Amino acid sequence: xxxxxxxxxxxxxxxxxxxxxxxxxxxxxxxxxxxxxxxxxxxxxxxxxxxxxxxxxxxxxxxxxxxxxxxxxxxxxxxxxxxxxxxxxxxxxxxxxxxxxxxxxxxxxxxxxxxxxxxxxxxxxxxxxxxxxxxxxxxxxxxxxxxxxxxxxxxxxxxxxxxxxxxxxxxxxxxxxxxxxxxxxxxxxxxxxxxxxxxxxxxxxxxxxxxxxxxxxxxxxxxxxxxxxxxxxxxxxxxxxxxxxxxxxxxxxxxxxxxxxxxxxxxxxxxxxxxxxxxxxxxxxxxxxxxxxxxxxxxxxxxxxxxxxxxxxxxxx
Amino acid sequence: xxxxxxxxxxxxxxxxxxxxxxxxxxxxxxxxxxxxxxxxxxxxxxxxxxxxxxxxxxxxxxxxxxxxxxxxxxxxxxxxxxxxxxxxxxxxxxxxxxxxxxxxxxxxxxxxxxxxxxxxxxxxxxxxxxxxxxxxxxxxxxxxxxxxxxxxxxxxxxxxxxxxxxxxxxxxxxxxxxxxxxxxxxxxxxxxxxxxxxxxxxxxxxxxxxxxxxxxxxxxxxxxxxxxxxxxxxxxxxxxxxxxxxxxxxxxxxxxxxxxxxxxxxxxxxxxxxxxxxxxxxxxxxxxxxxxxxxxxxxxxxxxxxxxxxxxxxxxxxxxxxxxxxxxxxxxxxxxxxxxxxxxxxxxxxxxxxxxxxxxxxxxxxxxxxxxxxxxxxxxxxxxxxx
Numbered sequence: 202x203x204x205x206x207x208x209x210x211x212x213x214x215x216x217x218x219x220x221x222x223x224x225x226x227x228x229x230x231x232x233x234x235x236x237x238x239x240x241x242x243x244x245x246x247x248x249x250x251x252x253x254x255x256x257x258x259x260x261x262x263x264x265x266x267x268x269x270x271x272x273x274x275x276x277x278x279x280x281x282x283x284x285x286x287x288x289x290x291x292x293x294x295x296x297x298x299x300x301x302x303x304x305x306x307x308x309x310x311x312x313x314x315x316x317x318x319x320x321x322x323x324x325x326x327x328x329x330x331x332x333x334x335x336x337x338x339x340x341x342x343x344x345x346x347x348x349x350x351x352x353x354x355x356x357x358x359x360x361x362x363x364x365x366x367x368x369x370x371x372x373x374x375x376x377x378x379x380x381x382x383x384x385x386x387x388x389x390x391x392x393x394x395x396x397x398x399x400x401x402x403x404x405x406x407x408x409x410x411x412x413x414x415x416x417x418x419x420x421x422x423x424x425x426x427x428x429x430x431x432x433x434x435x436x437x438x439x440x441x442x443x444x445x446x447x448x449x450x451x452x453x454x455x456x457x458x459x460x461x462x463x464x465x466x467x468x469x470x471x472x473x474x475x476x477x478x479x480x481x482x483x484x485x486x487x488x489x490x491x492x493x494x495x496x497x498x499x500x501x502x503x504x505x506x507x508x509x510x511x512x513x514x515x516x517x518x
Numbered sequence: 519x520x521x522x523x524x525x526x527x528x529x530x531x532x533x534x535x536x537x538x539x540x541x542x543x544x545x546x547x548x549x550x551x552x553x554x555x556x557x558x559x560x561x562x563x564x565x566x567x568x569x570x571x572x573x574x575x576x577x578x579x580x581x582x583x584x585x586x587x588x589x590x591x592x593x594x595x596x597x598x599x600x601x602x603x604x605x606x607x608x609x610x611x612x613x614x615x616x617x618x619x620x621x622x623x624x625x626x627x628x629x630x631x632x633x634x635x636x637x638x639x640x641x642x643x644x645x646x647x648x649x650x651x652x653x654x655x656x657x658x659x660x661x662x663x664x665x666x667x668x669x670x671x672x673x674x675x676x677x678x679x680x681x682x683x684x685x686x687x688x689x690x691x692x693x694x695x696x697x698x699x700x701x702x703x704x705x706x707x708x709x710x711x712x713x714x715x716x717x718x719x720x721x722x723x724x725x726x727x728x729x730x731x732x733x734x735x736x737x738x739x740x741x742x743x744x745x746x747x748x749x750x751x752x753x754x755x756x757x758x759x760x761x762x763x764x765x766x767x768x769x770x771x772x773x774x775x776x777x778x779x780x781x782x783x784x785x786x787x788x789x790x791x792x793x794x795x796x797x798x799x800x801x802x803x804x805x806x807x808x809x810x811x812x813x814x815x816x817x818x819x820x821x822x823x824x825x826x827x828x829x830x831x832x833x834x835x836x837x838x839x840x841x842x843x844x845x846x847x848x849x850x851x852x853x854x855x856x857x858x859x860x861x862x863x864x865x866x867x868x869x870x871x872x873x874x875x876x877x878x879x880x881x882x883x884x885x886x887x888x889x890x891x892x893x894x895x896x897x898x899x900x901x902x903x904x905x
Binding site (some may be wrong): 277292304360368470473475476478479 | 573616702703706709710801807814901905
């Protein structure tokens, strides 16, 4: 038995009662159905929006002084087609102004770039911390509480701090830019699920498997590569997805917080002032943010495809 | 084979992420520096100066962008970076932290920071008048501060509420007599009726209402559809946009006082340009990266001019009495929790007009009109959505 198959066998075993593998043909038709259901879901949201707008009272539904359903005026809930038409018009009358959908796409691409960077930083830091905590029990007791605590610091406090520290840094000719602050803040949100998820994953193999490798006189490094990393994949993938979501949200919120120009967050801030005068316009960055989230989720799904061999029933992060 | 294909997919996903990340490095370069800083300038090296705004690039800061675009800063040997702020950036904090050299901020907010230990000085009181209004519908019956009693009154909070409280106390009302509603940064709460009298800046939110279709008439809201209470007329107006600098640096740092006077000379020229060329200035602000609609931008530039011009003492120069008035209100006015903005008067260093006096003297010697006695605002027609 080659080492390769040993690792596979262990990974298979360690994942316990895993979901049965589907045959390629069933998988194909299943994918088509999933796509169809996804589209139907989007359509359903649209129909629900317009139906409520048509049927709901103008002033929404208020129970005991609390509005439980929103107003249905054109200002509060513009028609979907109005939003679509607005997308094809220029942002402003100013000369050379982009069409709204072009401007939104540009902003989304900018935010995606920052989010991708912060995802990479977050995942790297998270994995490094998880490895350290797995290797040294002391490190786990020392670091894990801080990792959890780190997520209780509100962004509103963090943003000015990071910008302030950043403005005092410069590496030779490269000076600290605001977008770097945004990336740092977003990666601060992204590293958390990775650190926690990867640690759980690395510790997931049964003692019997670790003992087996020890009986082979495998080093820590070999055990990591052959046993722990493959076994951590079912835990890691949901963590990476969460990290992607956190990176996107963190980027958009940090953009608002710092006022970084170019991305979706800034666009939300800017277009809020036309919320009453040009209601469909202020929805454009929200659609941009949705596309951003879908792209990020898609990218992680690609990663999951590559690691499919190790995905035996995913664990909730 | 399948194995390597998956590997390839995974690798390409990571590569794509890295590539995107790399692209950011190229795209993210410009974060608020004006675009058109050209002009003569000295032969020597330019002095680097960072100016922190209170908000995004917009007509409220027209004079600084005009000075940048027209090369007034460069003429003074300055290379100015205009730094925008965002939701959580407090200009005076950025100044205290040393992120920037000068910051634009409202006086009442900074008085609070000074009491908490910020050692900064008002070097030029750019806005002479307050731009704050309280706007209500014409049929609401809210025409004076006394009418606030028992009504839903909007305020943004975050230090923007003190003029309302000061006005209330003039009428022997307290915050308990009104229903204070926290207002968002749009006018939706007002237009939907959740807020009966909403806080609005002449140069921004008031225009937002006038850019909105009135469902009753099918046309844009008109000024006659609205009741407007102007805090300047009420007598509880507080000083707003001022330029602040670090007190310690002004006193001790070699050359900083000279830089400050040079900076202020360019700022004065910038605001004079904005006064005399409002349309061009609005375009300058838009090309500096504002996405405000064209008519809204022009409206904002024009209304901002009205807060400065005509100037009583010359732009930026505030007399001690007006300053003391704002300080007194900050000392006496109680907020909803019964506390006052400040408990002791600020140190004398909080206001130092010698730099702007010097700058005014210098530019007046060149024949520049720093009073704008015959200033006339232009007529701006707002279009739907401000576009």
